[in-house]
Amino acid sequence: MQTYGNPNPTYGWWVGNSVVTNRAGRFIGSHVGHTGIICFFTGASCLWELARYDSSLPMGHQSSIYLSHLASLGIGFDEAGVWTGVGVATIALFHLIFSAVYGGAALLHSLLFDPDLKGGPIGRVDRFKLEWDNPDNQVFILGHHLIFLGVACIWFVEWARWHGIYDPAIGSVRQVFPGYGDFGRIWSHQTDFLAIDSLEEVMEGHAFLAFLQITGGAFHIATGATPFEKKRLGEYDKFKGAGLLSAEAVLSWSLAGLGWMGIIAAFWAAQNTTVYPIDWYGEPLQLKFGISPYWVDTGDISDCKYFLGHTTRAALVNVQYYFGFFCIQGHLWHALRAMGFDFRRIADALGGLATPASN
Structure with a gap:
């Protein structure tokens, strides 16, 4: 992380990455804990969507992001080939169970195992000690x-x-x-x-x-x-x-990868009906430009009760695009910091412009 020449910087409690930057064991614990949160959210959201699913409405016109993905994978169909949601609850419960497993692993890495990965209950864990x-x-x-x-x-x-x-x-x-x-x-x-x-x-x-x-x-x-x-x-x-x-450079590259994947996936999901079938996501979208790009529904959405009256496809694409966009901004910020750029120079320059010249 950039220290602006200070060999012993201190960070506020909200700068979470600073706690794990040089401690590989803690770094792994935070990642595993994050995976557990994602797993729990996925399982819980899947059950929530299943509980409020209305078979009289198209799946793409309901809050059905998780059900739509499972249906695309061929999950939830009965023996007659009709989507009924069979087996979906089982998958959701597995996610909830594994979220507890991930949470336990995160606690072990954070509280019990060696925070620097110099040793541990598994042999040669030191091979994976991060050196930025x-x-x-x-x-x-x-x-x-x-x-x-x-x-x-x-x-x-x-x-x-x-x-x-x-x-x-x-x-x-x-x-x-x-x-x-x-x-x-x-x-x-x-x-x-x-x-x-x-x-x-x-x-x-x-x-x-x-x-x-x-x-x-x-x-x-x-x-x-x-x-x-x-x-x-x-x-x-x-x-x-x-x-x-450096830790900041690796973070910037990771954000760049996430950003571009999000933007490409948004363009793909907006128009492609093979990977994102109309049956599960709703009709293809139309790209429009205002202050920034956005996608709008092209079909009849009068029966859409969720996502502010939009289809699953519209919600998925627009959110994914803007998450990708902001990841790219984060990449630029952290990449410049990794290269040594001092953002305080911008504030100093603006402050100089605002100060009237002395005689």
Whole structure:
């Protein structure tokens, strides 16, 4: 974190990141606790939506963000292929149970386990002790994250293969498996991916992403080193991150990734009816510009009782876009601080403009 030349800065209680910046165990505890909160909110919101679901109204015209996502994954359908919500409560309860597990793990990391990850009940946890200015350490940890993300993508592809997902083209759940080898077609969609209308291509994209993530993860693990191991492959210069890394820099890059994903997902969800079917999210949206971009409903929304009278798609897209937008602003703020820019200079400059010149 930027200290403006002060080697021993102090921060207020509201600056939560300052408490965990240099304590890897506490950092993990905060992340696990955050995951528990998300898990609890997901399970509780899912039950809330299920309790107030009205089968006489389109799902996309109700407060149904969680139910809509589950329906898109082929969850909640009875044996006749009609969405009834069967099994949804079970998934919600699993989230509530796991939120307690995550909460317990967060307490253990925060109160009992070593706050600096120098040791613990599991062997060699010191391999994952964060060192913000150490590229070897950072890429070693990044590599493991990428592999886990790649495995998650494979899991989704296999879910579509064995269980099936909802296909709006036929109005029912079907098994989708295009294979793991045809990546050429996905590569050709770099400029028109928002127009993809085939579930096979969606699954091909996830398989391709899994390949990139697992390959990249293995590469980063091979080229990184822990504090107790020699670097295995490659050298680092300033272009690759040496001398540029810090907690603030890593935070800025994370915010940039979240921001761009949110903005791209907003444009995708606004128009794409293959991944976001009309049956579950409502009609496609129209992009308009005022002070800033926003999306409006195009269908009849007279029966929309929630989200201020808008469809699930309109609520999801607009909120996602603006969350992404503000994440980008946070990225710029923290990136400039990581580069050493002193924002106090702006206040000083404005103060100088406001002060009348002396004779």
